[in-house]
Structures are given as C-alpha cells and as structure tokens.
Amino acid sequence: MLDRRQALIATLAAGLAGRAVAQTPAPRAPAGPMAGDPSETIDLWPGTAPGLPANPPTEVTTERSKDPAFHDRMVMGVTRPRLAVFRPATANGLALLVMPGGGYARMAIDKEGYEIGRLLAARGWTVFVLFYRLPGEGWANRQDVPLADAQRAMRLIRARADRYGIRSDRVGAMGFSAGGHLCGDLATRFAAQVYAPVDTADRGSARPDIAAPIYAVQSMTLPLAHAGSRELLLGKDASPALEAAHSTANNVSAQTPPTFLVHAEDDQTVPVENSVRMRAALKAAGVPVETHLFEQGGHGFGLRGAAGKPAAIWPELFVAWARSHGLG
Numbered sequence: 001m002l003d004r005r006q007a008l009i010a011t012l013a014a015g016l017a018g019r020a021v022a023q024t025p026a027p028r029a030p031a032g033p034m035a036g037d038p039s040e041t042i043d044l045w046p047g048t049a050p051g052l053p054a055n056p057p058t059e060v061t062t063e064r065s066k067d068p069a070f071h072d073r074m075v076m077g078v079t080r081p082r083l084a085v086f087r088p089a090t091a092n093g094l095a096l097l098v099m100p101g102g103g104y105a106r107m108a109i110d111k112e113g114y115e116i117g118r119l120l121a122a123r124g125w126t127v128f129v130l131f132y133r134l135p136g137e138g139w140a141n142r143q144d145v146p147l148a149d150a151q152r153a154m155r156l157i158r159a160r161a162d163r164y165g166i167r168s169d170r171v172g173a174m175g176f177s178a179g180g181h182l183c184g185d186l187a188t189r190f191a192a193q194v195y196a197p198v199d200t201a202d203r204g205s206a207r208p209d210i211a212a213p214i215y216a217v218q219s220m221t222l223p224l225a226h227a228g229s230r231e232l233l234l235g236k237d238a239s240p241a242l243e244a245a246h247s248t249a250n251n252v253s254a255q256t257p258p259t260f261l262v263h264a265e266d267d268q269t270v271p272v273e274n275s276v277r278m279r280a281a282l283k284a285a286g287v288p289v290e291t292h293l294f295e296q297g298g299h300g301f302g303l304r305g306a307a308g309k310p311a312a313i314w315p316e317l318f319v320a321w322a323r324s325h326g327l328g
Contacts, residue, residue, distance in 0.1 A: 054138075
C-alpha cells in the first residue's frame, strides 16, 4: 500500500511539474500545421511579460497563401513572447536568432522565419525564430518592447547552450525588414537596460556574435524611415530626438558585431539607403561589414521571393561570410 501511495504521489508531482514547465506552442493557422513546423518552443518570460496592457491583445494567426504547398502565415497580438526552435539532426555548435518582419504590425513567420530555420537546420545550425511583442499593441515602454524580447532571447539561448549542443560564443542574429531593425537594434543596443533582470540567464550577454539585417528598416526619420514601422514603434508624434535615438546607424559603435547587409536597389517599401547608411556607420566605427545590393528583388523577398533572381544567392553568401567570422 505504501509503495502504491508513493508511486501515486510521484505521478501527480511529475504531472504538476510538466504543467509548470509547459511552453506556449508555436502559432497555428486555421488550416493546421505544415510539415516542418517546429514542435518545440521556449517562453521568454516566467509568467506575464513586462508591461502588459490593461486590455491585452489576442494572438491571431492568419494565412495569406493561396498555394496549399506553401504557408505564408502572419502573426499579431503576441502576449507570450517565445522562441520556435529548429533543431538540426546533428548540431554543428552554431545558433541563429531570427526575427521576422512585418512593419511592427505583424510577423511573417514563414517566409522570414520558418523557411530560413529549415534551411540552416539542414546545415547543422540550431535556429530560434522569435515571436516578439509588437510595440503598437499597448505595451508599456513601447519603443523598447521588441528589443527587450530580443535581448532576453539571446540570453536564454546562451544559458541553454549545453542543452542544444551549441557554443555560447557562436550565436548570431538575423532579421528582415522591421525585424531587421530589431536585429540592428540588438546589435547596437545589446547592453541597454530595457527590462529588469528576472533570473540568472540575465547575467549573460545579449550581444550577438554576428548580425544580419536583411532589407532592414534602419532610419526612424522621415522620409527615409518606413512610415508604418516608425509610427508603431515610436508613436505618431515622436520627437526628432526619439527618432534619432532609435535609428540604428546612429547607435553603431566599435562593439557592434560584424554585420552582413542585404538589400535590393528596387525596394519601394524600405529604401536601399537604409542599408547604405548603416554600412557607412559600420565602416566609420571600424566594424567588419559585408554588403550585397541587388539590382532586383523588391521588398520582402526572403527565400522564395528571390527564386530565379540573382538575389537568390544571398543565403549562400551569408553562410560563407559567417564561416569567415568563425561561425562555420
């Protein structure tokens, strides 16, 4: 009887522990998951994320693709920031934090997240796609909400390096469009105190070892700024000083990690001058930078949108460049 009672108690305790550590699942479209979606996630914050609005948003995933062979899901209303993990069959010790874009109004999780996750995981990288809080959804300290999630994500990845078979000094960051602004913000303001530490993971560095802002929003000053990203991050009536403080080229220093820039000259959404100015700031600070400006590609090409164009080579160029900086 005693053995049975002890076994029952142990079973109940295990169940409670399992619920305590359960993570918020990756977003699902109404049509259901796609083959290759991540099954593992990591919540960034214990309990409620900092600065929760009085009327929190509701997370919604919508499908834009009409092709059943491809998802193009958009996510908004994230209240449980988290990482979707793409594990390789055999880890090569390298990790990448990926930040999808969407004008700070939504996140394009497939074409600027999951697709690069699958591609690099097939090459041995462990890829973490970030579902970050959107600044226009009522969070306190809106202009630093995405950065807080990105910093916390980098620290958690490093804190769990042994678990994932990665090296804590081989963790890069990549972002697209507004996610590219977040990537640049992380690369330049990794040490800014934008949230109160919550556990021992926050003792670690949030500086990425390399950074890759892809067709990135950089300036927050009109007319160069992407107007929608600017308004959602800073508010409609942001002062020139606030705009300047959140333009990533202004924050480049000698501590900014080596940076890989990609942009299309015919980008009508985020002008290529955003990346040109970022390159100039990196060069002035003595930071290693590789820049690829393609004649054609438009905006938001990701992987599949560049197919058949010279810009399609950018992931290969990134992998080769990363290798030259010790990630490979």
